[in-house]
Amino acid sequence: MTGTHAQQAKVSAVRDVLGLMLLPAPLAAAALSASFAGGGTRRWFGGRGESRRADAQAAKDAAAAAFYELDTAQRELRISIETITAVDDSPAARRTADDFAALGRRIDEVSHRYITAVDTHDLDRDDLEPSAASRARGELNGARDELVRIKGELDRFAQGLGPLLDKAETQLARLAPAVERARAALRSASGALDAVRGSGLRADDLAARLAALAPELTKLNEGAGRHGLTETLHRADRVLRDAEAVRSEAERLPERAAEIDKRLVSLRTRAQALTTRAAGVEPVLSELRRRFSAACWQDLQPVPQQAVTGVRQAEEKLSEAAKARDEQRWPDAAALLGAVRALLNATDEAVSAAGDRLQQLNAVSKDPQQEIERTRFAIRDAQRLAMAGRHTPDPRHARPLDDAVARLDRAVAGLEGRHPDYWHFLQETEAVRGTAGRVVEQIRGERGGGQAR
Template sequence: MTAIPEQPYSPSGPRVHRTRGVLSPPSWPRRRTVRLRRAAGPLRDTLALMALPLVAAPVLAAAFAGGGTRRWFGGRAENQRAEAQTAKDAAAAAFYELDTAQRDLRISIETITAVDSSPAARRVVADFEALGRRIDEASHQYIEAIDAHDLDRDDLEASVASRARTELTAAKGELDRVKRELDRFTDGLGPLLGKAETQLARLAPAVERARQALLAASNALDTARGSGLRADDLAARLAMLSPELTKLNQGAGQHGVPQTLERAEQVTRQAEAVRAEADRLPERAAETDRRLVSLRTRAQALTTRSTQVEPVLSELRRRFTAACWQDLQHVPEVAAENVRQAESRLAEARTAREEQRWADATALLSTVRALLNTTDEAVSAAGDRLRRLNAVQKDPEQEIERTRFAIRDAQRLAMAGRHTPDPRHAHPLDAAVARLDRAVDALEGRHPDYWHFLTETEAVRESVAQVVALIREDRGGSAG
């Protein structure tokens, strides 16, 4: 019995089939096969004789008694011959059982080594090789005992038959001992073998999923092209997966089971991504067309609105101090430049869409949208500024009361359940009151800065809101 063959396990090669779905047993060594047939021959003859009907017994007896080619000696020699033949049959059965168990174990070892390259797996291989040498020694002892004695000789002496029985019995005993060692070794392979068989069980489905994902991606790409979309970038990505498919088809025997599993999962993910984008391509083209039209319309509307900024600025300059409008001085120029850039990017996006460079078209449209948002905010700021200044100039008391209400509400919250407020809450609220008073006093001048007043009241309300959040956080923490 020989050690593990050096060629790697290949699920896709001629050794794929196995009763348990793993591997097929290697061919026996020719020398051992021939000798096994010789050794097992008497065992088969004995079994065949036992299987004959009883009615054939007299016929056989007559055949042996009358004119047979072999002389039969009675007495002790024949008894020794029969005992030797029984020992030979028993040894042949033990040899056959050990050889079968070793072939099954070799399948298990090859299963483990095909999947696992860990130190534990390498130790198992080394132990199996050592066990194989023990099996070879026991087998050699058995075969020598078989070759040394011809129990079918007519002149077989009783002493020779007795010696043959002794040697064959010893050979069987050694075969049985090695078989028990092999069984114990096999029992210890459970965890490694289970893990390996699990991975092998995943292998075929994983490779099949990868193939199906590639097929689905190819079909989706064909459908997209059928609708007039080139999808060159998707086709290039799909073409890059072709070498990976070749490696999958070459099998795990060449590239290893873990590596093949990882490759199959990676191919599946990438192919599914290509398929999803190919399926979405018609919708993406329609969405790009809608955005082009929408942003073009918005750019035209902002061009019209930006022309209205200058009259608003003129009124702000005429009615309010410079501090109220000087930060808006450049809004018309900035709006015009932003719209010009947006229109230029729109033209580039349209070209990219016509060339079906979808990523470029999407990026350009995002830039256009950001430019138009900035322009919209600047143009709206001028009109909003004029409305707020008109309102506070007409009735500043409304803004004052709104701010005082926020302060009083925060003060009530700070005093809830307390006789004296927490200094961390009281000091910011006192500062807010003083800041509001200063902002109100600033309105008494001949040319009050209403914009400064509005920004101050807004800042006061923001600081008060921070105190309220702090109070609630403190009380929430203490309650917890």
């Protein structure tokens, strides 16, 4: 209950003696007898006077019982209100808390009148007058009636809390499992980290991430009463997610270390093989220069030096990756190995380009007709599709195909002469086939979408 410190002290004192007052009759009588042991002789009124004293005492006991019931009900209801406000910040919940506070102030007023009536009348006085006993009985009965009335208001207020309290308890039922799952995830992550460290892997980054979750665990332990239900549930989810990530990475760390070791060996072997292959580029270029025009091989001239540079850079990155692995800097090692792979891929493509060029030029110089027929077939196939179901082709399809025919004819004509540019011819036929393929895709797309005319 609220109120001044003095009033609160009086309420507390009343609560302390209520236990004695509400004892069964034999025990109460024994307690009262003990309280008078060793004292003076008490003057008793006989007849009506003593009857009025007894009536006043009965009124006092009834008021004390009503006060005790009200106080107990208010304490129990306060727990329900605290449960609601801890998990629900809706307008309805705030309004309920305000109403309870207002009801509490009225309860304080009624309690004050009851305590004042008790303090005013000493029913144990030897010289208690019958009229004073009558006044005491009237005031105490009035205080009891007010206590009973306000207790009724409190009971009706409690009955109206059902929906809000059910909602709050449902939400709280979610909280405990969520917090326990987060704690279990932290324990699991810690165990996985200890295990991986026991195998000789440091996992410093994982340890730092796990340590960063300690303040979050502290807030979880402080509970929803301090941080609110919604925030506590979100925090539990975050801790669960982050802890499980640490655990998963810790459990996978030995496999990751083995994978990096394997990649180091594989890429080092590949770099050595590329060094050997790169040495064969110069003889290929020599044959290209001897048998074909300059236009067929000039763009390949830098390949030998590119291969040497690429392999050297890859080997330097491999050394850095091996150092990162030894220092257990796993993200750095993985990134460096990715850079090594990219360098070796580029070098491989450059080295392969020279051999592929020689092979293609050999084939077309021996029989260019095969390349010509392959390209004409692609054009004719596109033309047939363009004319399917039509008397005249759509200009959007016919124009690029006509241009492709003309382009092929020019490429074929370019083969005449003493030193034909076979490489240019191959590039042109590839481009013509690409044009035919795009027209086919366009027509199929339009017809598939119901746009054919």
